[in-house]
């Protein structure tokens with residue numbers, strides 16, 4: 001039985017991934033902060049839980065010390081999203097919260113869990129297609145996911161000699177509590193079931209870049225390749241006065 005550790009397994013994409021991997025016969029270590037959700041997940045056959053706060057390095061290290069088996073796959077999915085409402089009052093507290101969870105928390109998890117991934121194992125980092133294009137109000141979230149994307153690509157290079165594959169996952173809009181808070185249009189938003197199925201398929205193929213849904217992320221990727229002046233012109237047109 002292979003083992004997968006998933007952060008952010010108490011909600012949304014991570015929760016669906018935990019249930020789907022368990023149904024496929026994997027032993028799942030589901031991580032998060034929400035104790036009630038972790039207890040509920042542990043009721044599933046094949047799922048055990050591990051509670052820690054991604055923004056607390058000591059908690060991550062203590063949690064990883066409790067794991068006494070090899071991790072065939074680690075999916076660092078946990079993350080948060082907050083938007084800047086008034087850019088003239090640049091909110092550094094918001095910026096720090098998002099960077100702490102999405103970037104520093106992910107890096108601390110890499111440090112804690114990488115030693116447990118054996119030769120032939122896999123690491124997957126949750127990015128977002130948000131960083132393909134300069135969206136209004138997304139300074140913190142987009143910057144955090146751009147950092148995660150670079151981290152994944154560069155880790156892939158240095159871990160190749162250890163035969164550890166690294167996948168960057170870049171979803172478009174997925175229906176979860178995180179996007180349910182959004183007050184703007186979310187084109188081509190997909191269900192969490194579809195996202196989970198496509199992520200599992202892409203990671204199983206040891207793909208460098210797993211995207212879902214294909215058409216939305218392809219089109220957004222194309223926009224992101226346009227000259228910056230054109231991207232800027234298009235981005236201005238997405239702002240509602």
Ligand SMILES: NC(=O)c1ccc[n+]([C@@H]2O[C@H](COP(=O)([O-])OP(=O)(O)OC[C@H]3O[C@@H](n4cnc5c(N)ncnc54)[C@H](OP(=O)(O)O)[C@@H]3O)[C@@H](O)[C@H]2O)c1
Nearest residue numbers: 008010011012013032033034054078079128173174176178
């Ligand atoms: N939904 C989308 O459209 C979409 C698109 C692109 C990328 N993503 C990315 O996919 C990931 C999951 O998003 P989601 O939509 O499934 O969001 P979600 O439903 O809000 O779930 C977020 C998960 O992350 C965990 N988490 C957040 N901060 C944490 C912290 N400091 N310590 C420990 N766990 C923490 C939460 O755990 P607790 O509640 O237990 O604290 C929760 O399980 C995120 O990285 C997000 O940026 C989502």
